Amino acid sequence: MGIDIEPTGAALGAFVSGLELGKLDPDESATVIEALGEHGVLFFRDQDVAPEGHIAFAESLGEIDVNAYFSPNETYPQIAEVRTRPENTYVIGEAWHTDHSYEEAPALGSILVARQLPTSGGDTAFSSMYAAYDALSDGMKETLRGLRAVHSSYEAFGIGLSKLPEEERSERFRDGFRFGPDVVHPVVISHPVSGRPVLYVNRSFTTRFDGWTAAESRPLLEFLFEHGSSVEFTYRFRWEPGSVAMWDKRCTWHKALNDYRGQTRLMHRITVKGCPIAA
Numbered sequence: 001m002g003i004d005i006e007p008t009g010a011a012l013g014a015f016v017s018g019l020e021l022g023k024l025d026p027d028e029s030a031t032v033i034e035a036l037g038e039h040g041v042l043f044f045r046d047q048d049v050a051p052e053g054h055i056a057f058a059e060s061l062g063e064i065d066v067n068a069y070f071s072p073n074e075t076y077p078q079i080a081e082v083r084t085r086p087e088n089t090y091v092i093g094e095a096w097h098t099d100h101s102y103e104e105a106p107a108l109g110s111i112l113v114a115r116q117l118p119t120s121g122g123d124t125a126f127s128s129m130y131a132a133y134d135a136l137s138d139g140m141k142e143t144l145r146g147l148r149a150v151h152s153s154y155e156a157f158g159i160g161l162s163k164l165p166e167e168e169r170s171e172r173f174r175d176g177f178r179f180g181p182d183v184v185h186p187v188v189i190s191h192p193v194s195g196r197p198v199l200y201v202n203r204s205f206t207t208r209f210d211g212w213t214a215a216e217s218r219p220l221l222e223f224l225f226e227h228g229s230s231v232e233f234t235y236r237f238r239w240e241p242g243s244v245a246m247w248d249k250r251c252t253w254h255k256a257l258n259d260y261r262g263q264t265r266l267m268h269r270i271t272v273k274g275c276p277i278a279a
């Protein structure tokens with residue numbers, strides 16, 4: 001069976017069929033990484049991916065990057081659990097973001113497998129940072145190309161999580177996690193696979209421009225956060241049993257929709273390590 005890659009028709013995303021995700025050969029892995037760099041997010045339907053297959057799929061693409069903050073699965077510590085219980089009002093990842101931008105070498109991507117879905121809602125939305133960059137004026141592109149930005153895990157996981165009730169925090173996040181040092185990345189990076197320019201800031205982890213105060217940075221960052229979430233750059237994925245999504249963390253943002261109050265949603269996420277990024 002050959003691989004079929006069908007673009008969604010929106011600014012990003014493609015549906016991929018013809019692969020057995022837990023058993024990729026090296027050529028198939030290379031095709032997935034290239035397609036990911038091109039489309040930003042790949043969707044797979046009707047997969048029978050047990051945790052072992054999920055891990056094997058991730059390992060065929062690179063080394064697993066164990067998330068320092070999310071609660072791991074008890075049996076498979078490589079898998080982070082993204083869990084919402086009926087009593088939770090906050091959904092993990094409900095603001096537009098890209099994870100791991102606070103690392104020197106941001107992760108390549110994450111693979112999300114649906115384990116328990118609400119009866120309706122719980123979609124994940126994705127936004128293309130290629131498209132967001134391309135749509136800027138030449139003047140703004142030139143300004144941004146001269147800037148670097150600070151990315152911090154403290155704002156989201158230190159200040160953000162301190163607002164959650166203790167019981168909920170300890171169930172959904174690891175105990176005693178530490179914050180890494182803040183890191184600085186160019187505001188416009190060259191994608192390590194496609195070579196295309198990408199707008200590389202995000203609301204959850206970018207705190208200011210390097211050499212600027214937070215107050216000075218806020219208006220321009222706020223513009224970029226709003227711009228990046230413009231509907232024309234986005235695609236909304238509806239989960240079904242057997243769905244798998246993999247997104248490239250260098251050229252996309254994503255957001256989990258908080259629209260299924262009173263129901264359970266459990267997703268298994270594995271992240272694959274990336275490489276240093278540059279302008």
Ligand code: SIN
Pocket residue numbers: 082092093094110112123124254255256257267269
């Ligand atoms: C995340 O990785 O931010 C969670 C995405 C989701 O649960 O849909």
